[in-house]
Amino acid sequence: MNEKIKFSIDGKECTADKGTNLVDAAKANGIYIPTLCHLEGVKPAGSCRICNVKINGRFMTACTTEVAQGMVIENNTAEIQELRNIIVETLFVSGNHFCPACEKSGNCDLQALGYRFKMMVPRFPYEFEEKLVDAESPKIFIDRNRCILCKRCVRSIKSKDGKSIFAIKGRGHKAMINIDHELANRMTDEEAQNAMDTCPVGSILRKERGYLDPIGRRKFDRQPIGSEIEQAIK
Amino acid sequence: MSKPLVATTSLAGCFGCHMSLLDIDDRILELIDLVDFSKSPVNDIKEFTQMCDIGIIEGGCCNSENVHVLKDFRKNCKILVSLGECAIMGGLPALRNNIPIKECLEEAYLKGPSTRNANPEGILPNDEELPIILDKVYPCHEIVKIDYYLPGCPPRADLIWNALVALVTGDEMKLPYEVVKFD
Numbered sequence: 001m002n003e004k005i006k007f008s009i010d011g012k013e014c015t016a017d018k019g020t021n022l023v024d025a026a027k028a029n030g031i032y033i034p035t036l037c038h039l040e041g042v043k044p045a046g047s048c049r050i051c052n053v054k055i056n057g058r059f060m061t062a063c064t065t066e067v068a069q070g071m072v073i074e075n076n077t078a079e080i081q082e083l084r085n086i087i088v089e090t091l092f093v094s095g096n097h098f099c100p101a102c103e104k105s106g107n108c109d110l111q112a113l114g115y116r117f118k119m120m121v122p123r124f125p126y127e128f129e130e131k132l133v134d135a136e137s138p139k140i141f142i143d144r145n146r147c148i149l150c151k152r153c154v155r156s157i158k159s160k161d162g163k164s165i166f167a168i169k170g171r172g173h174k175a176m177i178n179i180d181h182e183l184a185n186r187m188t189d190e191e192a193q194n195a196m197d198t199c200p201v202g203s204i205l206r207k208e209r210g211y212l213d214p215i216g217r218r219k220f221d222r223q224p225i226g227s228e229i230e231q232a233i234k
Numbered sequence: 235m236s237k238p239l240v241a242t243t244s245l246a247g248c249f250g251c252h253m254s255l256l257d258i259d260d261r262i263l264e265l266i267d268l269v270d271f272s273k274s275p276v277n278d279i280k281e282f283t284q285m286c287d288i289g290i291i292e293g294g295c296c297n298s299e300n301v302h303v304l305k306d307f308r309k310n311c312k313i314l315v316s317l318g319e320c321a322i323m324g325g326l327p328a329l330r331n332n333i334p335i336k337e338c339l340e341e342a343y344l345k346g347p348s349t350r351n352a353n354p355e356g357i358l359p360n361d362e363e364l365p366i367i368l369d370k371v372y373p374c375h376e377i378v379k380i381d382y383y384l385p386g387c388p389p390r391a392d393l394i395w396n397a398l399v400a401l402v403t404g405d406e407m408k409l410p411y412e413v414v415k416f417d
Contacts, residue, residue: 092323099416100319100387101326111416118414120383121322125376128324130332215417224411 007071009053022062022073023051030233032226033075034084034116036109036200037150038063048150050087050113054080081117088113089122096128096145097201103211104202106218110148111201112225131176137184139192140206144176147203157195159183165195166204177203237267238287238402241311242274245300246327246371247293250388251318252276255290257391265395268402273310282310288401289314291380294324295372299365308378313401316380317394319387319416321373328371335369387417 002017009031016025021044026033037048044063051062054074062075074080091097091110099105135141153166154177165187169178187195189206196206215221244252252275258265272286273279289311295301308314319325330338339358343349374380382401384393393413400407 096332098319098326098329101329102417105417114416115411115414118409120385120414121316121373121375121380126323126328126331126373128328128331128370221415222412 005067005069007067007069007073009073009075010077016067018067020067022053022055022060022065022067025067026062026073026075027229028233030230031075032229033062034113034226035063036113036148037152039152039156039198042152042156045151045155048087048148050084052080052083059083084113085117085119086123088117088119089124091148092119092122093124093126094129095148096131098145102146102202103205103209104146104199106213106215106221108202108220109200109225112220115220116224116226134179135207136181137179137187138207139187139189140179140184140195140204142177142179142204143202145203146201147177148201149175149177150200152198152200153177153195153204156198157191159186237270239272239284240269240274240288240290240398241272241282241286241307242276242290242317243292243303243307244275245291245293245303245321245374246296247318247320247325249275249292251292251321251394254318254386254388254391255394258395259391261395265398269398282306286311287313288398290317291315291321291374292317293320294327294374295368295377296327297365297367301368301372301377304374304377313381314374314378315382315384315397315401316374317384318389319385321380322375322383322385323373324371325387331370335367339367386415390415 004015005018007014009026009029014025014029016028023033023035023038024040033051033053035051037045038051046061046064049061052059053062055065056072088110092114099111102108105111131144133141133143151168154164154168157165159165163183165180165183167178168175170176192206195204242252256262271277273282289307291304291307291314295304316322320327324331343353343358344356382397384397386393390413396408
């Protein structure tokens with residue numbers, strides 16, 4: 001049997017297997033730590049910072065931190081919530097997120113965090129920067145207006161022989177996701193769907209799909225993101 | 235005591251938010267008991283005649299007339315509410331925001347399929363009677379101070395209703411999860 005670790009989140013006593021990262025450890029105890037770049041089973045990158053928690057009084061990203069014996073973790077406090085609000089609001093103004101015209105609306109993790117956090121308006125001015133769409137591949141297209149540079153696609157979408165289909169080009173505010181067209185041309189429908197599902201926002205989309213799910217039956221129409229974790233263990 | 239006065243307008247919007255206001259169905263009768271309407275497309279009153287309690291703004295600012303109307307609302311309303319995505323972030327009209335204004339006008343008046351052959355002199359609208367188009371579409375709160383925001387495209391009727399009732403009665407607003415949506 002795996003070694004069990006005891007720790008606490010917001011005063012609640014928790015246990016998890018040794019070697020588990022904090023996001024998954026919290027989940028096993030019915031506590032939701034919001035994530036955007038984290039993908040279960042993929043090596044964490046800690047790039048979006050939304051999972052910031054306070055561990056023994058210091059800010060750390062939960063996805064890149066392994067749970068340790070006796071850790072005292074703050075997750076649901078006003079201070080941390082304010083930081084997370086700022087991150088979500090920053091993402092909304094730095095991209096061009098036209099929710100009403102996005103095929104991923106209702107199924108988008110970023111939008112769902114906006115809903116969960118009750119974001120009525122971002123406090124920062126909108127940037128409206130020009131970002132390019134790449135629709136050259138037959139099965140998928142990438143709309144960089146909506147990209148939050150979480151690198152989920154870069155880290156997890158590979159061709160059959162293990163090559164990366166997506167990569168980051170440029171640095172800083174010029175960084176953007178690029179597709180290897182040669183590899184993308186060989187994607188099956190299933191692989192294209194997987195790429196779309198991997199993207200937490202509406203940046204990677206399948207072609208000829210459009211708006212499949214009616215309003216009311218989309219992932220986050222009725223329940224806030226994370227509520228399935230909170231309801232699994234009470 | 236007289237009822238609170240409400241004014242509404244649609245700037246660079248599609249009137250969908252006003253339609254959603256009508257979606258409160260039979261509660262419209264309660265609404266009439268609750269408030270009076272001043273300047274609004276609902277009753278076609280064109281000018282402010284007295285200070286209003288609540289101003290509801292649909293749409294962002296895409297031209298000089300929108301800015302003029304918005305500033306007029308700020309001057310004549312104690313509370314201003316941005317209603318819907320266009321008022322809050324520019325919405326669909328703001329899709330032009332990263333395209334240079336010259337390119338937008340040329341596409342609309344010189345190169346578009348319906349104008350290509352109809353405008354041989356290549357005239358762009360430039361009459362002093364016409365509002366001047368802005369360099370980009372601005373969210374309302376980037377022009378004047380906005381007090382409250384009701385997101386949605388359109389905002390759900392229940393969200394508008396709950397907000398109006400809360401503003402008029404002073405009670406805390408009901409915000410069920412299903413009514414706050416960005417689409």
